[in-house]
Amino acid sequence: MLEIPDWLDIITRSFIMLVLLFLLTKWLGKKQLSQLSFFEYVAGITIGSIAAEISTGLERNFLHGIFSLLVWTTVPFLVAVIAMKNKSIRDFVEGSATVFIKEGKILEDNLKKEKYTTDELMELLRKKNAFNVSDVEFAVLEADGNLNVLLKKEAQPITPKDIQLYVPPEKEPQTVIMDGEILDEPLSNSGYNRGWLHTELDKLDVTVENVFLAQIDSYGQLTVDLFDDKIQVPAPQEKPLLLASLKKCQADLELFALETESKSAQFMYTKNAEKLEKMIQKINPYLVN
Template identity: 65%
Template sequence: MDIPNWLEIILRSSSMVLILFLLTKWLGKKQLSHLSFFEYIVGITVGSIAAEISSGLETHFMNGVYSLLVWTAIPFIAGIIGLKNKKVRNFIEGSSTVVIKNGKIQEENLSKEQYTVDELLQLLRKKNAFQVADVEFAVLESNGDLNVMLKKDKQPITPADLQLEVAPEKMPQAVIMEGKIIDGGLSSRGLSRAWLDTELEKLGVTLDNVYLGQVDTYGQLTVDIYDDKKQIPETKPRQSLLTSLKKCQADLESFSLETDSQEAKQMYKKNADKLQSIIEKSEYLLIQKYS
């Protein structure tokens, strides 16, 4: 009994989805990221072959599968060779090109890559670089990405520039999803449901109205709620901490002036100086806009 055309197309297409999935898994994640010239050609060809096998009823199914295997094996083998031989890798994947050096456009390199100045400026704007003169180096990668290094005096100030020691950032941890508490997220930060209830009460929201709740590096809860019209009060725990530290430091200074005891005066002054040093080292972090 002959299989109806519509059923054969369904079976062929379903088989192709499974085969392409397995072949792509074999090639690895690189095939899913930015493609080189070679990978781009292979991707188009494999897609065309798969489409022909799925709908071309006159095409022998296994012949198409063999063709797919060949086209998949070629980039796999080329990738292995490229890992061991830089010249082969550069030939297959291409190499990076410097298009800006010391704030000056390298016209010859730009022309060789067939980019116009307008296209270069567009890529620079995507990297938040609006002035060519501000760029120390700009490198056009083989996958078409532009990597930019600004001149030292144009780079944003970092804690390292201010000689500040900062604690490493932790990945935000989800503690509420779609109105349900994620106990694993709470326990990973050493927090409890009681703490969560208190924080939700401070924000004036109920658990069932929270679509997503996350705890940041500093243990602050931020929520996204279903009711977008409701305004959530912005909490600034670090700003409050800074205010408290400054008040304590001022109180210690005041106590040192009020007391007649030289021993107490020295103690108050010594601790006021220590607290002032702590404030100076941590103020940069405590006054950030996202605090």
């Protein structure tokens, strides 16, 4: 019987393990790629070690390694299923959140419990753009090791809701050109066609072949990135020009009100200038780039 060379045996084993690991990981789900519990972390390391040993351990039985790999994959899967239905088991296996800051006060005992130093806490806070502890109302260390922070009301950035400003929902930007090729489906989803796209590119004095990436935002504004990084593409000017035109109209109405001697005309110009000013204030956030 022809004996298989070691190098070919290793290639065959490695290929089989690669396919098998891919299928098993897909079975376990995306959580294995992001938020790992302690149990999943240990299982993931062990599965990788077993796969490596099976691939290169020519003196060992191949099937024995497969059985071991299946055990280490099946058990975490079953534990995850059980944990979904039982909170006590879920807390034990996946861990639970730990409060580090409550009502602006650092809980030192919880820091020690999770073996975190003050420097490490400050580092986690800085990653959340909280550089001053006095600005933090609540901070909790999640089971996956991420720190979530709630700033005090006075330290939170102002949102449109705070100033009672209505903001229309944002749509995801559509990539309409990639690597110099027009993508018709996203372009159509944006409500535009190739004719419109070529017109916009002509305004920027660029051709499709020179465009590395082009996107259309919620307001129909086209942004372009070229292959040649040395060429500067001018920013879209439609919205700034519209804002400038509206302000000019308002200024003209105020000027007409000052120049006319007719009381009724003066009242009309002043009233319309005030209406236009209020409208400009409402739409200004959408027209400023």
